[in-house]
Amino acid sequence: MxxxxxxxxxxxxxxxxxxxxxxxxxxxxxxxxxxxxxxxxxxxxxxxxxxxxxxxxxxxxxxxxxxxxxxxxxxGRGCGPLVLTKGNDNAANLSEKTVAVPSDKSTAFMLFTLWAAQNVPHGIGKVVVLPFNEIMPAVKTGKVDAGLVIHEARFTYKQYDLTMMVDLGDWWEEDTGLPxxxxxxxxxxxxxxxxxxxxxxxxxxxxxxxxxxxxxxxxxxxxxxxxxxxxxxxxxxxxxxxxxxxxxxxxxxxxxxxxxxxxxxxxxxxxxxxxxx
The missing domain is CATH 3.40.190.10 (Periplasmic binding protein-like II)
Structure with missing residues (x-):
C-alpha cells in the first residue's frame, strides 16, 4: 500500500x-x-x-x-501557526507589507486569511510562497516583512530574533472554542x-x-x-x-x-x- x-x-x-x-x-x-x-x-x-x-x-x-x-x-490546541516580524509591526501595517507563507493551500494560510479579514482593514499587501524552512531567514534578512510559520518554528523563532505578531491558534480557539x-x-x-x-x-x-x-x-x-x-x-x-x-x-x-x-x-x-x- x-x-x-x-x-x-x-x-x-x-x-x-x-x-x-x-x-x-x-x-x-x-x-x-x-x-x-x-x-x-x-x-x-x-x-x-x-x-x-x-x-x-x-x-x-x-x-x-x-x-x-x-x-x-x-x-489540537496551542499548536497554531504564528505570524512573525522582525520588529513590532501591528496587524494594520500588513496592508503595506510582503508576507511569506509556506503554501497558499494550507490550513495555516486559511487561518491567516480568516484572521486578516477581521484584523487587517485594507487586506494584506502582498503574499509570496516560500518553503517553510526559508521563511524565518527571509524575515530576519528583510527579504520579506513578515512570515507565516508552522511546525517547530514556534519553538525556534526566537533564535532568529523575530517577534510574534499573533498566534493564529490562540485567535482561532478564542473565536470558536474549538481545536x-x-x-x-x-x-x-x-x-x-x-x-x-x-x-x-x-x-x-x-x-x-x-x-x-x-x-x-x-x-x-x-x-x-x-x-x-x-x-x-x-x-x-x-x-x-x-x-x-x-x-x-x-x-x-x-x-x-x-x-x-x-x-x-x-x-x-x-x-x-x-x-x-
Missing part, C-alpha cells in the same frame, strides 16, 4: 509502527516523504499515493475522490478500506505512545538537523487525542473552519456530510 506523509516528527512518530511492520495484519507500506504543499496538489490533481497526509484546507477540493480518515492527522484542524489523513474512495486503514493507523498511534523511544532513530533520521528535545516537543504538541480519534470536537472544528473559509471565498463550498462517509 502506498502512502505519503511529511518527514516531520509527528508524522514519523505516528506511522513508525506501521512503516516498520509492527502492526499485525497491516499491509506493507511504500512511503513517500513529501511536504504537505506537494501532497495537497497531488490530491487535487488526482495523483499521488493511495493514502496521503494533506492540509484540511485542501479537503473541499478532494472529498469526492478521497475519504477523510478519522485518525492519524494533526488537530485547530491542521493536517488530515485521506485515502482514495476507490480503495474501499476506510475502516481497515483507520484501525491500522490507530494501532500505530497506540504503539507509538506505548513505546515512545522505539521510533526515535526513525524520527531523527528525517528531522532535518532538529535537536532531540525540539523533536520531542513537536511530537508532544501535535500527537494528541485527536490523532487517535477525531471525535465530535474534531469534526466540529473541521466543519467550522471549512464553512467559514467558504463564506470568505477562500475555498469552494463542499458537502460537509462527506467528511464522515
Amino acid at each position: 502506498n502512502i505519503a506523509f511529511s518527514p516531520c516528527p509527528n508524522d514519523t512518530f505516528t506511522f513508525h509502527a506501521w512503516v516498520h511492520g509492527l502492526i499485525d495484519n497491516a499491509p506493507k507500506l511504500d512511503v513517500t516523504y513529501a511536504d504537505i504543499d506537494k501532497t495537497n496538489y497531488w490530491a487535487m490533481a488526482h495523483k499521488g499515493p493511495e493514502i496521503m497526509k494533506i492540509s484540511y484546507a485542501a479537503l473541499p477540493y478532494v472529498l469526492s475522490d478521497y475519504q477523510l480518515i478519522p485518525c492519524g492527522g494533526a488537530l 485547530i484542524p491542521l493536517g488530515a489523513i485521506i485515502a482514495k474512495r476507490s480503495l474501499g478500506k476506510k475502516e481497515e486503514i483507520t484501525e491500522w493507523i490507530r494501532r500505530s498511534v497506540e504503539y507509538a505512545w506505548k513505546h515512545p523511544e522505539a521510533s526515535m532513530d526513525y524520527v531523527m533520521a528525517y528531522a532535518d538537523e532538529m535537536s532531540v528535545d525540539v523533536a520531542k516537543s513537536h511530537i508532544d504538541l501535535y500527537v494528541n487525542e485527536f490523532t487517535e480519534k477525531l471525535g465530535e470536537d474534531g469534526y466540529a472544528a473541521i466543519e467550522s473552519l471549512l464553512s467559514r473559509a467558504a463564506a470568505e471565498g477562500v475555498v469552494p463550498q463542499c458537502d460537509l456530510a462527506r467528511l464522515r462517509d
